[in-house]
Amino acid sequence: xxxxxxxxxxxxxxxxxxxxxxxxxxxxxxxxxxxxxxxxxxxxxxxxxxxxxxxxxxxxxxxxxxxxxxxxxxxxxxxxxxxxxxxxxxx
Amino acid sequence: xxxxxxxxxxxxxxxxxxxxxxxxxxxxxxxxxxxxxxxxxxxxxxxxxxxxxxxxxxxxxxxxxxxxxxxxxxxxxxxxxxxxxxxxxxx
DNA sequence: GAAATGCATTTAAACTTTTCGATATATCAG
DNA sequence: CTGATATATCGAAAAGTTTAAATGCATTTC
Numbered sequence: 001x002x003x004x005x006x007x008x009x010x011x012x013x014x015x016x017x018x019x020x021x022x023x024x025x026x027x028x029x030x031x032x033x034x035x036x037x038x039x040x041x042x043x044x045x046x047x048x049x050x051x052x053x054x055x056x057x058x059x060x061x062x063x064x065x066x067x068x069x070x071x072x073x074x075x076x077x078x079x080x081x082x083x084x085x086x087x088x089x090x091x
Numbered sequence: 092x093x094x095x096x097x098x099x100x101x102x103x104x105x106x107x108x109x110x111x112x113x114x115x116x117x118x119x120x121x122x123x124x125x126x127x128x129x130x131x132x133x134x135x136x137x138x139x140x141x142x143x144x145x146x147x148x149x150x151x152x153x154x155x156x157x158x159x160x161x162x163x164x165x166x167x168x169x170x171x172x173x174x175x176x177x178x179x180x181x182x
Numbered sequence: 183g184a185a186a187t188g189c190a191t192t193t194a195a196a197c198t199t200t201t202c203g204a205t206a207t208a209t210c211a212g
Numbered sequence: 213c214t215g216a217t218a219t220a221t222c223g224a225a226a227a228g229t230t231t232a233a234a235t236g237c238a239t240t241t242c
Contacts (some may be wrong), residue, residue, distance in 0.1 A: 004111055012106035015099055016200090024095075027180045034219060044202050048222060051200090068209045068218040079181035083174045088168035089118045107230090125189060135232050140190060142230090159188045159239045 002081045006059070010082050013058035018043060019051050023074070026061065031073040093172045101173050104149035105120070109134060110142050114165070117152065122164040 014020060018041040025040050032040070038048045051080055052072065055061035061080045064071045105111060116123055116131050123131070129139045143163065145170045146152035150169045153161045 004108065004115075007111060008106050008108060011102040015103035015106050018200095019100060021093055023180065035217090038128060038193080041138065043200095045219075046221080047201055053220090054199095065219085070219070074180065076181035079177050083177035083181065086170050086174035086177065089114065090165065090167035090174065109230095126187090133229095137191080137233080138190075138231055144190085156189085161189070 002085045007082065009058045010060055010078060011088060013054050016051070018048075019055055022051065022055065023060065026072060026074045030069075031071050033072065034070050037072065037079055094178045098173065098176060100149045101151055101169060104145050104151055107142070109139075110146055112153065113142065113146065113163075117163060117165045122162050124163065125161050128163065 002023070014023065021040055022037050025036070034045075034048060034052060037052060038045055041048055041051070043051070052061070052063070053072075055072075056063050059075055062073050062075050064073075105114065113123075113128050114133055116127070125136075125139065125143060128143060129136055132139055132142070134142070143152070143154070143161075146163075147154050150166055153164050153166050155164075
């Protein structure tokens with residue numbers, strides 16, 4: 001089950017063109033770094049850091065830090081839960 | 092297929108507690124009126140009108156006007172498309 | 183036709199999000 | 213140790229969203 005609060009957070013996290021482009025790249029590549037996200041979006045580093053934080057806080061994205069690099073990847077369980085909720089609404 | 096732009100619009104439309112409560116009520120009841128949406132949310136009439144407009148503009152909700160009443164209902168195809176997109180991301 | 187009802191629009195205030203420059207911290211390379 | 217790289221945080225400006233009061237406009241009811 002998914003809580004209204006989690007639905008709000010995850011949909012809000014998706015609802016931005018730069019964050020969406022990061023998510024699409026993650027789906028395509030499996031994982032990227034923060035610097036990779038910067039290259040994709042063309043935004044400043046602090047701005048990307050902020051967007052990545054929103055994605056991670058929403059639960060949609062997982063960040064594993066090794067050394068100074070972060071490895072970002074999708075939390076597929078959360079996508080599944082959200083997709084399931086939306087599918088159920090349309091039945 | 093669903094365009095990034097449509098993903099942004101629909102997820103943004105969902106990402107609000109009042110709009111989400113309207114969507115949940117629509118899923119439960121099949122349809123409600125603008126006045127019904129007002130009762131559910133407890134918001135002012137212009138504010139609800141604005142939220143309903145966002146939902147309709149996003150394509151998630153359909154409004155059929157008969158006389159002075161509007162009948163709101165879910166556009167299940169759009170929910171399906173969005174759910175399908177999210178499901179695909181998590182594969 | 184007058185009053186009431188349902189919804190839309192305008193306007194303006196309050197609030198939130200987005201953005202970037204500056205700065206901080208930690209790690210890695212030489 | 214020094215300089216470079218990756219990321220985080222702070223602060224402030226700009227842009228966008230949310231809200232309600234006031235008003236407008238059809239449509240229904242009496």
